[in-house]
Amino acid sequence: MTKEPIRTRAFSWRECLAVTFGLALLCPFRATFGWGPEGHAIIALISEHYMTPAALTRASDLLDGSTIVAVASWADDYRRDNRQTGPWHYIDIPLADSRIDMARECPEGDCVIGKTEQFLAVLRDPKADRQTKAEALRFVVHFIGDMHQPLHDEDDGDEGGNRRHVIFDGHPDNLHWVWDSGLLKHITRNPEALAAELESRITPQDRADWEKGTIEDWVMEGHRLAQTVAYGGLGNGNPAMITATYERQADPVVELQLEKAGVRLAYLLNTDLTPSLAWQESERSPQPAPSKGNPDAKVWVNTRSGAYHCPGTKWYGKTKEGEYMTQKQAQEKGYHPAYKEPCL
Ligand code: ADE
Ligand code: ZN
Ligand code: ZN
Numbered sequence: 001m002t003k004e005p006i007r008t009r010a011f012s013w014r015e016c017l018a019v020t021f022g023l024a025l026l027c028p029f030r031a032t033f034g035w036g037p038e039g040h041a042i043i044a045l046i047s048e049h050y051m052t053p054a055a056l057t058r059a060s061d062l063l064d065g066s067t068i069v070a071v072a073s074w075a076d077d078y079r080r081d082n083r084q085t086g087p088w089h090y091i092d093i094p095l096a097d098s099r100i101d102m103a104r105e106c107p108e109g110d111c112v113i114g115k116t117e118q119f120l121a122v123l124r125d126p127k128a129d130r131q132t133k134a135e136a137l138r139f140v141v142h143f144i145g146d147m148h149q150p151l152h153d154e155d156d157g158d159e160g161g162n163r164r165h166v167i168f169d170g171h172p173d174n175l176h177w178v179w180d181s182g183l184l185k186h187i188t189r190n191p192e193a194l195a196a197e198l199e200s201r202i203t204p205q206d207r208a209d210w211e212k213g214t215i216e217d218w219v220m221e222g223h224r225l226a227q228t229v230a231y232g233g234l235g236n237g238n239p240a241m242i243t244a245t246y247e248r249q250a251d252p253v254v255e256l257q258l259e260k261a262g263v264r265l266a267y268l269l270n271t272d273l274t275p276s277l278a279w280q281e282s283e284r285s286p287q288p289a290p291s292k293g294n295p296d297a298k299v300w301v302n303t304r305s306g307a308y309h310c311p312g313t314k315w316y317g318k319t320k321e322g323e324y325m326t327q328k329q330a331q332e333k334g335y336h337p338a339y340k341e342p343c344l
Helices: 013-018 021-026 037-050 053-062 074-081 083-089 112-124 130-147 175-187 191-201 204-210 215-231 244-272 277-284 327-332
Strands: 165-168 171-174 298-302 307-309 323-326
Touching: 037 130, 037 175, 037 191, 037 244, 053 130, 053 244, 074 083, 074 130, 083 112, 083 130, 112 130, 112 215, 112 244, 130 215, 130 244, 165 175, 171 175, 175 215, 175 244, 191 244, 204 244, 215 244, 298 327, 323 327
Parallel strands: none
Antiparallel strands: 165 171, 298 307, 298 323
């Protein structure tokens, strides 16, 4: 773990008052946009490690040969020219709260929870076109990362810490930037090396535990870390000092959140990116199904994977998410038989 000061020094307050617009990004008040590029790259690298070959191929195909690592910060670039997408990257749950109020904190689905769920649905949608799916993939890769940054899951009247002044490395900065990038820059400067080290710590039991729960649960996990560690260890100073003790408590949280984000992203992409090979093929060259089976058969559709199950088979009525409908309706909606053969 390197501890050299590798960050470009932030300007002093006096320098900041004097800077021109072009240099304003270097000021302590700069608004930061999610884990920095390093954090998002680390999460995507970990995710690639746990993705199935089919999901990796599908991602590469949608991204025209690029990788989820290369596009992991695209949504932050997009945000600069598309300001209305800013709130998609976080959810301002009041720091003191212990529950999410979706109506208040995610109006019209415009928050990191609403948008992640919306773009995952696009990935699962057999009717969505390639371009729409490619964009949805870039957003999902980024937002799963953002929601694991605890300060993206809260607000303390300070824009998720963007307006909370701190001293980091002896220079003025803001708490949000410290969590997006500052702590990570002290941990290592090489995303590949850190990703490999974090992967080596993840056990099969960790993966099973972390894949449980909902997106809301994952966001509340981050929110509690904001309460207990990010703000809990800060003290009342203004600016507050980011001390070595603070960093010792925060670093393992940053590392664990990166690990969880990588594992959970892979889990979602493995299920939602490759519901079946059948519809990927049909997307390229639409082909009529050779036999459609009995149109009135009552089938069970796994709405997460896009596969439907015939009466009497193992998963009929049993998958976590799903609904009954006739085989005709299932086929019209673009679902496919789970075992290639339609129900008779
Ligand atoms: N802007 C306002 N609230 C924010 C948050 N929680 N995270 C990032 N940017 C924000
Ligand atoms: Zn951020
Ligand atoms: Zn972001």
